[in-house]
Amino acid sequence: RRVARGPPRLEQAAMNADLEDSIEVDDLPNFRLGGTMQFDVDASGTGAAAEVYTAETVELPEVIRLFAVYFQKQLREGNVYEVHAIYESTFNKLTDRFYKSSPWPNAETIAPLVGGDATFLLLYKELYFRHIYSKLQPTMEQRVASWQNYCDIFDTLLNTETPLALQLPNQWLWDMIDEFIYQFQTFCQFRQRVKFKTEEELNAIKAHPAVFTAQGVLSYLHALHDKAQTPALKGAPLHAMAGYFAKVGLLRMHCLLADYRLALKTMDGVDLSSKGLFTKVTSCHISVFYYVGFAYLMSRRYVDATHVLSQILFYIGRTKQYHTRSYMFEQILKKNEQMYGMLAIAVSLCPQTQIDETIASTLRDRYGDRMLRMQSNNVDLASYEELFSFSCPKFVSPSPPPYDSLPESYNHQEAYRLQLRLFLREVSAQQQLPTIRSFLKLYSTISVPKLAQIVGEEDSTSPSAIREALQCLKHKTHGLTHTAGSPLSGCHASTADVDFFVADDVAHVADTALTKRHSDYFIRQITKLDDIIANIKAPAAA
Numbered sequence: 001r002r003v004a005r006g007p008p009r010l011e012q013a014a015m016n017a018d019l020e021d022s023i024e025v026d027d028l029p030n031f032r033l034g035g036t037m038q039f040d041v042d043a044s045g046t047g048a049a050a051e052v053y054t055a056e057t058v059e060l061p062e063v064i065r066l067f068a069v070y071f072q073k074q075l076r077e078g079n080v081y082e083v084h085a086i087y088e089s090t091f092n093k094l095t096d097r098f099y100k101s102s103p104w105p106n107a108e109t110i111a112p113l114v115g116g117d118a119t120f121l122l123l124y125k126e127l128y129f130r131h132i133y134s135k136l137q138p139t140m141e142q143r144v145a146s147w148q149n150y151c152d153i154f155d156t157l158l159n160t161e162t163p164l165a166l167q168l169p170n171q172w173l174w175d176m177i178d179e180f181i182y183q184f185q186t187f188c189q190f191r192q193r194v195k196f197k198t199e200e201e202l203n204a205i206k207a208h209p210a211v212f213t214a215q216g217v218l219s220y221l222h223a224l225h226d227k228a229q230t231p232a233l234k235g236a237p238l239h240a241m242a243g244y245f246a247k248v249g250l251l252r253m254h255c256l257l258a259d260y261r262l263a264l265k266t267m268d269g270v271d272l273s274s275k276g277l278f279t280k281v282t283s284c285h286i287s288v289f290y291y292v293g294f295a296y297l298m299s300r301r302y303v304d305a306t307h308v309l310s311q312i313l314f315y316i317g318r319t320k321q322y323h324t325r326s327y328m329f330e331q332i333l334k335k336n337e338q339m340y341g342m343l344a345i346a347v348s349l350c351p352q353t354q355i356d357e358t359i360a361s362t363l364r365d366r367y368g369d370r371m372l373r374m375q376s377n378n379v380d381l382a383s384y385e386e387l388f389s390f391s392c393p394k395f396v397s398p399s400p401p402p403y404d405s406l407p408e409s410y411n412h413q414e415a416y417r418l419q420l421r422l423f424l425r426e427v428s429a430q431q432q433l434p435t436i437r438s439f440l441k442l443y444s445t446i447s448v449p450k451l452a453q454i455v456g457e458e459d460s461t462s463p464s465a466i467r468e469a470l471q472c473l474k475h476k477t478h479g480l481t482h483t484a485g486s487p488l489s490g491c492h493a494s495t496a497d498v499d500f501f502v503a504d505d506v507a508h509v510a511d512t513a514l515t516k517r518h519s520d521y522f523i524r525q526i527t528k529l530d531d532i533i534a535n536i537k538a539p540a541a542a
Contacts, residue, residue: 060105061098065113068124072114075123075166084169087127092327095131103136104128119166122156125149130179133186140204143187147211150180154220158227163236170241174281177224177245180217181252187212188396192412194403202403214398218253221246244277248284251291256396258419260295264488267292272308272487282319283328286312286335292487293342294393298419300426302350303495304482309343310355317358340366341391345384348374349430350477352497357521377435384427388420395419433473436466440498440509448505463505470502 067090074082095104107121107128114120129146132138138146153176157164191205210216227233228243247266254263267288270276278288289312296305316336323329344367347353355363363371370387373380395415411417432455439454440446452466473496480490500509 060109064094064098064105067094068110068113071124072117072120075120076117078165078167080167080169083167084171087169087172088327091127095135099131099135101135103132119156122149122153123168126153126176126179129183130175133179133183140201140208143183143190144208144211146183147187150176150183151220154224157239157242158223161232163233164238166238168238170280171283173238173241174245174248174284177221177242177249178252178283178287180220181249181256184212184214184217184253185256185394185396188214188398189394189412191400192397194401194406194410194412205400206403209400214253214257214396218250221249221253225250241277241280245284248278248288251295252287252393255291255295255393257398258298258395258415260298261488263291263295264299264486268486268488270487271485272311273484282323282326283331286316286332290335290339291393293339294391296487297342297346298423300476301480301482301490302346303353304480304487304490305346306343306350306353306355307482309339309346310359313339313343313359313362314356317362338391341387344371344374345387345391347371348384349427350495351375352495375434377438379427379431379434381424381427381431385420385424388423389416392416392419429472430476432469433476436469436473437498440500440507443507443509445506445508448502448507451507467502470500470507474500 067086071083071086074086104127107125110124111121125145126149129138129142129149132142133146194202197205224246225243228239228246233239247270250266251263254260254266270278270288272289272292279285289308293305293308293312296302296308313336316332320332320336323332326332340363343355343359343363347355347363348371367387370380370383374383395418397415401410401412435455436451439451448466448470449463452463455466456462477496478492478494481493481495482490498509500507502508
């Protein structure tokens with residue numbers, strides 16, 4: 001095969017333009033809008049344009065050179081649909097073919113191909129570092145460089161008074177915010193593992209105290225959200241969506257830092273019961289419900305946690321088959337399993353809350369035996385701990401450990417251990433409630449000493465302890481329940497399946513058990529059957 005000599009450096013920019021103009025959609029059928037979107041990684045260009053970049057100065061596979069030039073061209077022209085296809089499909093296919101176990105070419109190698117386009121190179125580096133985090137093990141230098149690249153991207157969005165001439169797919173914008181927080185999370189875990197670090201690694205961490213700090217990450221997310229509210233940028237899609245996704249990012253950050261009230265407060269103005277902007281990207285949609293559900297769970301609002309988790313699990317169950325080819329499919333399945341674990345906890349702590357029959361059936365199949373132990377008179381704390389560990393986010397400590405004076409009892413998982421202790425303390429406080437609840441259902445009136453005697457057959461319990469337990473039951477089954485508006489809002493209501501009051505040392509019980517609405521179930525099944533019959537008859541009528 002004939003190989004042309006590479007162009008001199010002074011002629012490089014002109015040749016870039018010639019190459020870019022020579023690449024058409026017909027040359028790359030996988031980039032065609034509405035086409036098969038399948039990239040032939042063995043394809044290569046033909047003619048003089050392809051031979052230009054076989055010089056020794058840019059030793060890249062030919063298809064990668066064509067890809068970089070075409071990618072930059074679509075970004076510059078604002079072809080959002082094509083950029084979305086390249087970002088979601090083609091980049092991942094090329095990764096599997098060429099860079100499955102190695103990094104993509106660095107930005108300095110790609111720069112001559114795209115004429116040194118600064119904006120494109122910032123976005124390319126975002127993908128470059130994300131690939132390293134996903135497939136490889138990032139070094140300290142790469143962590144620092146990735147942080148600086150995110151700072152440069154966000155500064156570009158913030159340091160402007162007019163809308164940027166740049167359009168990005170919503171999926172990429174969300175992934176950028178999500179990856180930014182993920183890299184912060186992994187860096188926090190990286191610096192906390194002090195006992196596994198060499199002296200050189202510790203010195204490198206100390207030399208970069210401003211990298212991925214909680215204050216820095218929160219500042220950028222708040223700034224992006226506030227910037228989107230300025231009058232000059234309010235109608236700009238890029239800034240509006242970046243600000244909105246930053247708001248969702250703040251929800252995640254506050255959950256990672258265990259500030260659950262502030263996490264729910266962040267979502268003021270977002271109605272989870274209606275179709276909002278968060279539904280435009282599936283992974284964002286799931287993240288909103290996952291972190292709101294977890295914040296409700298840790299705020300002891302079990303009814304709200306059950307409703308939120310049931311809502312998103314029902315949605316995933318209905319739409320899962322449409323995401324089987326998405327690069328996010330495995331993450332969707334993982335979050336689905338975590339949310340079923342959270343739902344099992346919420347239902348076990350508040351078993352009187354009704355959920356959709358389909359969700360309840362799936363929950364019984366996955367955690368039926370475990371939930372029986374969790375709701376039994378002898379509460380299984382080990383099951384609660386196991387489900388919490390599986391379902392919770394990876395908590396982080398906002399400050400680095402004292403490297404020079406590390407205590408002997410230091411544990412790099414202290415943030416997680418603290419949340420686990422608080423959660424198990426709450427479960428332990430309710431450990432006797434299932435037994436008392438079950439006995440109260442058997443009586444319309446029962447004296448406190450008699451109830452203490454019955455409960456004490458298995459465990460020595462004094463009347464004073466039973467009075468405390470009754471007060472605890474009353475307290476735990478009354479709380480805020482969300483009705484509408486902000487996720488933090490709600491009205492005080494009882495969630496008990498058995499209501500009672502104590503007068504003159506006698507508990508008076510009123511049965512308030514909810515009756516299942518079988519009519520709704522039959523109506524749903526009739527509607528489904530009608531749809532099936534209509535689909536069967538449709539081809540015959542045609």
